[in-house]
Amino acid sequence: MSEMSEYPDSYYAATAVGARDYPALEDHRQADVCVIGGGFTGLSAALNLAERGLDVVLLEAERIGFGASGRCGGLVGSGQRKEVLETEKMFGLERSRLLWDFAEAAKQEIRDRVDKHDIACDLQRGQLLGVHKKSYLGSCRETADVLAERYDYPFCAALNAEETRARVATDTFLEGLYDSEALAMHPLNYTLGIARAAAEAGVRIYERSRVLSYSETDPAEIRTAKGSVKASFVVLACNGYLGNLEPRVAGKIMPINNFMIATEPLEASRAEQLINGRFGVHDTRFVVNYFRMSDDHRLLFGGGENYRAGFPRDIKNFVRPYMLKLFPQLEDVAIDYSWGGTLSVTVNRLPHVGRLHPNVFFAQGYSGHGISTATFAGKVIADIRKLADVYISGWHFAALPRHGSCDVVLHDERQDLM
Numbered sequence: 001m002s003e004m005s006e007y008p009d010s011y012y013a014a015t016a017v018g019a020r021d022y023p024a025l026e027d028h029r030q031a032d033v034c035v036i037g038g039g040f041t042g043l044s045a046a047l048n049l050a051e052r053g054l055d056v057v058l059l060e061a062e063r064i065g066f067g068a069s070g071r072c073g074g075l076v077g078s079g080q081r082k083e084v085l086e087t088e089k090m091f092g093l094e095r096s097r098l099l100w101d102f103a104e105a106a107k108q109e110i111r112d113r114v115d116k117h118d119i120a121c122d123l124q125r126g127q128l129l130g131v132h133k134k135s136y137l138g139s140c141r142e143t144a145d146v147l148a149e150r151y152d153y154p155f156c157a158a159l160n161a162e163e164t165r166a167r168v169a170t171d172t173f174l175e176g177l178y179d180s181e182a183l184a185m186h187p188l189n190y191t192l193g194i195a196r197a198a199a200e201a202g203v204r205i206y207e208r209s210r211v212l213s214y215s216e217t218d219p220a221e222i223r224t225a226k227g228s229v230k231a232s233f234v235v236l237a238c239n240g241y242l243g244n245l246e247p248r249v250a251g252k253i254m255p256i257n258n259f260m261i262a263t264e265p266l267e268a269s270r271a272e273q274l275i276n277g278r279f280g281v282h283d284t285r286f287v288v289n290y291f292r293m294s295d296d297h298r299l300l301f302g303g304g305e306n307y308r309a310g311f312p313r314d315i316k317n318f319v320r321p322y323m324l325k326l327f328p329q330l331e332d333v334a335i336d337y338s339w340g341g342t343l344s345v346t347v348n349r350l351p352h353v354g355r356l357h358p359n360v361f362f363a364q365g366y367s368g369h370g371i372s373t374a375t376f377a378g379k380v381i382a383d384i385r386k387l388a389d390v391y392i393s394g395w396h397f398a399a400l401p402r403h404g405s406c407d408v409v410l411h412d413e414r415q416d417l418m
Ligand SMILES: Cc1cc2nc3c(=O)[nH]c(=O)nc-3n(C[C@H](O)[C@H](O)[C@H](O)COP(=O)(O)OP(=O)(O)OC[C@H]3O[C@@H](n4cnc5c(N)ncnc54)[C@H](O)[C@@H]3O)c2cc1C
Pocket: 036, 037, 038, 039, 040, 041, 042, 059, 060, 061, 062, 063, 064, 065, 066, 067, 068, 069, 070, 071, 072, 073, 074, 075, 076, 077, 209, 210, 211, 212, 237, 238, 239, 240, 241, 242, 243, 245, 257, 258, 259, 260, 290, 302, 340, 341, 342, 343, 344, 363, 364, 366, 367, 368, 369, 370, 371, 372, 374
């Protein structure tokens, strides 16, 4: 069996670097913390906990980065899934500003990790939002002004149709917002890099070790088919792949499947004509299109989603029409890879981070904006033990950093099930 054969047949798996084969759990272990799930959330929690001196076991049902983290678009947006004008309406300026700062700290955490652990994940700087609807015209200028004035973020520039077209060769964008400090990356290689860093920091990682149950006891007992872990704390980091492991948490998110394709490599000049620079792009559609150019000049394009268990049989031909709608000039280009993944959304499209039981934490529901927020949620959970007084009885709140620590400032009990 080849090293990557258990991963989906994605462009990311085909270009993965530094994958390690971690053992399966086949006996009984003890730890301070048992993290369940080996994506951005779980790995970030595990690494940060180990760096704080805790003894951590991480159990992954399949392989590291097997879930959304190893399959996603790789666009690391600034802010939250909701634009600041929306979060201001929802929570007022002060809390909206905290949410923004939380996401800025998340981006910084990613940049720092890439540097510190020397992770080769093709980190690109910059992101363009393309506006597709006449009724949204003017929103880019307004957002850029608000971010500069109220969020100390002068890095977004509003572009008119011509300027937008000069960066991305599609006629479907009526204007654009270019954020020079957003990021884009090869997400599987980032995930594998964080796993290596976690292992080096002492985290005991087990792959092919699906958790079947855990107990709300102290210590908790976490069981897999062939082994078990006794741990003082449990972190649930399974997001869209949680299944029935914890119905109380699963009931607060809706899993969604999203799909991607990778074209054959384009001539360098053709790639440059298509996207003038190395940055991520997404648009304002409800079912968002997102794309970037890989370092070997393939267009990595995401578009289309479904809301049921199971993927379309022919993902390539499910996604390709979305790409051709934006780029009819790619009609002759072959698609080399296609794959899908499952993420999860919450009602208010904000992360769902919390404590289910005194020693059980969870983080999920990043609503398509998970690279930064999941990474940071893991870090917040690693810090939360400092806050012995934070006991959450509800859900749908955002844990935000304040003065180097974190503070739960949003807790909206009105949020109900989807
Ligand atoms: C196609 C696609 C495109 C996306 N594009 C973007 C994007 O461009 N930008 C962005 O910010 N976000 C994007 N997202 C969302 C982002 O990928 C997710 O929010 C993020 O990866 C969530 O990370 P996670 O660690 O919480 O979950 P996951 O990465 O899904 O990890 C959960 C892990 O838990 C494991 N697991 C589940 N149950 C068990 C169990 N019982 N025992 C042990 N392990 C278990 C799974 O195997 C899985 O590996 C996209 C998602 C998809 C699917």
